[in-house]
Amino acid sequence: MAQIKPRTLSGFMELLPARQVQFDRMVDILRSSYSLYGFTPLDTPAIEASEVLLAKGGGETEKQIYRFTKGDTDLSLRFDLTVPLAKYVALHQNELTFPFRRFQIAKVYRGERAQKGRYREFYQADIDVIGDGSLDITNEAEIPSIIYKTFTALGLKRFKIRVNNRKVLNGLFALLGLEEQAGDVMRTIDKLEKIGPEKVKAILVDDFAVPADTADTLLSLLAAEDPMAALEPLRGKNELFDLGVEELTTVVKYMAAYGVPQDHFMVDLTIARGLDYYTGTVYETVMLDHPEVGSICSGGRYDNLAEYYTDKQLPGVGISIGLTRLFSVLEAQGYLNDALITAPADVLVLPMTEDLAPAIAFATTLREAGIRTQLHCEKKKFKQKLSYADKLGIPYAAFLGEDEIQQGKVTVKDLTSGEQQTVTADEAVALVRSGLAARAGGAPIREPQN
Amino acid sequence: MAQIKPRTLSGFMELLPARQVQFDRMVDILRSSYSLYGFTPLDTPAIEASEVLLAKGGGETEKQIYRFTKGDTDLSLRFDLTVPLAKYVALHQNELTFPFRRFQIAKVYRGERAQKGRYREFYQADIDVIGDGSLDITNEAEIPSIIYKTFTALGLKRFKIRVNNRKVLNGLFALLGLEEQAGDVMRTIDKLEKIGPEKVKAILVDDFAVPADTADTLLSLLAAEDPMAALEPLRGKNELFDLGVEELTTVVKYMAAYGVPQDHFMVDLTIARGLDYYTGTVYETVMLDHPEVGSICSGGRYDNLAEYYTDKQLPGVGISIGLTRLFSVLEAQGYLNDALITAPADVLVLPMTEDLAPAIAFATTLREAGIRTQLHCEKKKFKQKLSYADKLGIPYAAFLGEDEIQQGKVTVKDLTSGEQQTVTADEAVALVRSGLAARAGGAPIREPQN
Structure with missing residues (x-):
């Protein structure tokens, strides 16, 4: 019989049985951790109509999408779980009860150029809380506790949750007269960890016409040992800034009641998480011993989940764990607990x-x-x-x-x-x-x- | 802002939260039931190279496949979990331990014409035991107990597992001189329940040149109250038939030890499950109060899982539950237990x-x-x-x-x-x-x- 050489596509994770058991155990823990916080499981199709999935359109993502036609229908595989959530909430808005808290752990697809650590099919593990018109700041304060409890349940100890607020950043740019360059400034300070303050300053001044003393003020604020104290003197001059500081204060205030130890949490004014989507608290989570991995759990507050589908104002807050990548990092670093039984039977x-x-x-x-x-x-x-x-x-x-x-x-x-x-x-x-x-x-x- | 009307593609199940909880609860029970029998969880990509997925080629299935290119690669979405299993076992044969027992509960894709009860994306819940060169008959005897325990754990009581053996059927056709028409005869007797014995006889005689008395012998055998007793007098004339009767006897013999009550199990000589794939015991499961639904769990023994990928002989036995369709049937018939908590929180x-x-x-x-x-x-x-x-x-x-x-x-x-x-x-x-x-x-x- 003519045979075909069996193979699995590159960029697609396929585990041997013992590893699969370890992966599934992590998924189980995510499910129960998210459930403890009152999130309901959701499952949406992996395929959506392209016009629906790409309603927002444009950008880097669009090039990576697996898009094809079947019959007359233009179809796409989901590239994240947020757009399908937006569709779901807009479509079923009259049947849902708000605030709507859902988790979804499912595969998403991005046809990226294959390279180490990049997957074309990978699991995301998302939670979101969606409000109907409004959503209280306590929801933003709760997120770090979910991150903390989830990673702790997984067995990770040496990690830190970094929090910022986009209103603080945007307010700060306004205060410093940098509103026009806000996007460029944000992208530049995002490089702080990589290239250091001197180079950031040079770019700000040379490329984006930021006055040198303004750049100094900004950089010293961002580098402050106690960021909340450093923000204090600037209050009372810009409404957005004041609101942001207030929100950030609330988030910090409730950490103890939520059971998050101080050493697992910090305010980091350099965190922005992209340009347009987030509008309030933003989150990143780093492994202390592997900062090179980047954030293993990120997200934030947004004002309008489904503006491409509905006039209904749907503010929300959510986070996402890139589970497939995290698992491959844990495996590579020897972090998987091989002492646990992975046998198919007892x-x-x-x-x-x-x-x-x-x-x-x-x-x-x-x-x-x-x-x-x-x-x-x-x-x-x-x-x-x-x-x-x-x-x-x-x-x-x-x-x-x-x-x-x-x-x-x-x-x-x-x-x-x-x-x-x-x-x-x-x-x-x-x-x-x-x-x-x-x-x-x-x-x-x-x-x-x- | 220009808006797109949100919609979910037809043929794709998308549940509201309370229903989703019920669906997930069923999946959890399947997972633990399969685990009790020593099956290990597996997860394979939803996308495979088309040449790999379609190695067998041809047939009705191929038309239904979601197939597309990305870059230079010809890709297809899996249409079942058996072909990906064959690929997996062939690819990883040196890293697996045989008999290899795996379960997989995952979505598969078939671009069928949308109609009530047909899904284009649906969950299959499969188990298979794969042997390395040989596989003992006890594995075939164990399957009905897994079906019984699984549906009982789900809460279904009024169902029956029907079992047959392809060697018995093929041996019988040889005994009756019907080897040439075997395929046609099999397809015809498959209609027994629908059209009744008279019409089946007419088709056999008129369309496929089966002698009238042979048709009578066959039909009376198939209708026997006690099929095992009816087969007895035919033993000793055909080796394949004898082997089949022996296998069927073994399967029946161990039912009590496996804890399957007599009224949930029967030998049904009319069950064939397709023409070429299965070679030994075959299974169907019917809801007693809803025979119109057809089989809710089917499968059988096959001799060669991965002949398109490897020379290694890989016999196996497996069953599959079409979970999405089953769930929609249960919902439509009012079988879902709404007394259980579906709330996202306690x-x-x-x-x-x-x-x-x-x-x-x-x-x-x-x-x-x-x-x-x-x-x-x-x-x-x-x-x-x-x-x-x-x-x-x-x-x-x-x-x-x-x-x-x-x-x-x-x-x-x-x-x-x-x-x-x-x-x-x-x-x-x-x-x-x-x-x-x-x-x-x-x-x-x-x-x-x-």
Whole structure:
């Protein structure tokens, strides 16, 4: 038969079974963490009508979109989860209850040039709170606590959430007479971490006609040890700025009540998150030991989710985790906790008699007790069957020979310690359960000891 | 701003939040049911190279495929989960341990003509066991128990698993001298339930030159009350037939040990499941009260999963649930258990003071106790906030006014009974927990009382 060489497209993550279990465990934790904060799960189509998906149009994103026709219909694969959310909320606005809190963990598609760490199909894990006309600042204050609890539940410890407010930035530019160059200034200060304050100043002054002393004022503000204190003297001169400082103050104020430790949170006036979309609090999250990775969870407050679809004013706040990329970073850095069980089963049952009924009945008992069980009835040597369990990391094997069957018992072997005992089915359930409980409890991420 | 009318493509399921929760609950049950049987989760790309996905080529499916180019690459969206599995196993054969047991619950795409009950994007929930060169018959015997346990866990009671064996059918055709017309005969007897035995006989005799007495023999066999007994006298004349009867006998024999009640299982010699793919046991599952829906879970044994990609012989057995269609049937028939909580949260916390810190701290306590909690801090009237909880079906509201805060307490209101009590945070946790436990425990499917 003519054969085709099997391959998986580059830029598409396809994991081996043990890694997949680790990935899924992270997804489970995200789901339960988001659920704890009262977000409802949503699932929207991966394909949308192009005119709907590209209503906003233009930009870099459009070139990356997987777009095609089927019959007469111009279709596109979603490139993020925000545009489908906007469509969903605009379409179903009369059936939804606001504030509408949803999470979605799903694949999105971007046909980027393939390169290391870039995926063409990748999971995003998003939450958004959408208000009907208005949305209280407390929603913005809650987001860092969700980020903190989520990454903590995943097992990450050394990370920091950075927060800023776009009203503060825009107000500041107005105060400094930089309104016209606001976009350019924002893009330039975004490079601060990369190129340092001297070069930023040079660009501001030389390329964007910012007066040297204004650039100094701006840069010293952005570099302030205590940003909230540094902003204080500027209050009372610009309404937008004052509102921004007030919002930022509220966000900071409630961090303790939300259970976010001080060392996991900071105000960083250099964070902007793009030019047009965000209008209030913005968020970034960095791994302290891997700043080169960039932000692993970002988002912010916006004023108009669905202006391309509806006149209804839908302000919101949301964050997104690029899960596929995060997972590949964690894997590359040795952050995945390989001590957790990734085997497809907890017990491998090995029948040793012609009649399989007793072994099958025992497997049925284990499953009814919630223990993940495989029966191995292939015509293989005993040693090969144990090697199968070993390769998969299955923690227990159970043998049922003539002796065991006559006694109404089963021999259970702990494949880690090598210990084995012949017990009743009920005792076997208890034994396996307590053994599994002792192994469980770890988080999917384990940071290397420093 | 120029606006685009938001819409979701026809043939694409998009659920409102409460329904989505019900759908997700079913997915969760499928995941844990499949896991109990030792299947490992897999996730493969939704997009594959067309030459890989269409290696088998031809047929009805190819017309339905979403196929397009990006750059120079000819791409297709997967139309099932079996071909991607074949690719995966062929590609990673040296890194996998056999028998390889995997489940995958994911969306597939078929650009069919849109009609009621047909979806262009739909979830399939598949399990497969793949052997390396050989695969024992016990794997085929295990499948009905997985089907039984899975649907029982979902809450479905009135269903029956029908089993046949392709070797029996093919052997039977050989015995009856119908080898040449085997395909036509199989397609015709597949219509038995629809058009009845007289018309089937007429077609067999008139269109496919089956002798009348042979047609009678065949039809009486297929209609036998006890199919296994009816097959018995034919043994010893055809090797394939004998092997098939032996396999079918093994499958039937172990049903009790696997915990499948007799009334949920039957041998049905009319089941064929297509012409070329399956080679051993085949399965269908029907809802007793809705036979018109057809099979809700089907599959079978095949000899060669990946012959288009590798010389390695990879026999397997698998089943698939068309989850999106099943869900729409359950919804239409009123089978979804609306008594289960579909709210995004268990408790809605309503701060009644300017300083939100005590309410936020209480919400944090609830979340740390695993209780799904929303804070409602919008500038709305108290009545509107309660109506929000009511619309979403949130079971509890918690108020923190000056009085409560001074006493270090909170007022918890059961929104179903209207009862309210002022208690400490710890007491509130216990109260909500026991209330939720009392409501929980139902399955997602609830059959109407007959």
